[in-house]
Amino acid sequence: QKTKHIHSRDKLANEKKCNWHLCSYFNSSKQQPQTSILIGDKNGTLHLFSFDIVSNYLYKTDIVSKLHGKYGVYCLVGDGDFVYSCGSDNAVNMMRIGGQKVILLQKFTLKVWGS
Secondary structure (H helix, E strand, O other): OOOOOOOHHHHHHHHHOOOOEEEEEEEEOOOOOEEEEEEEEOOOOEEEEEEEOOOOEEEEEEEEOOOOOOOOEEEEEEEOOEEEEEEOOOEEEEEEEEOOEEEEEEEEEOOOOOO
């Protein structure tokens, strides 16, 4: 009899329909007492949180649903004021965090040769 091995995290995710985060990006500023935390999940959604250093409080400020379709966000990279997200939908999104919102500036779709 064959035994099917199920990873405990996968089993928990299937049972509870959890959205596990796959990547994160931290943006802090010396001028402001807040740090922005951008998190991408396995359903292609970005979640923006603000962390207030003075009160030690974390709160959700913005959600960009299904930015990478129903596929996961696999990479978040920051470059100055810009943040880039990559997902398994072959897209790269150029964004900026403005105040408490994620502002989508441009979307690039990559062509995969030979597939």
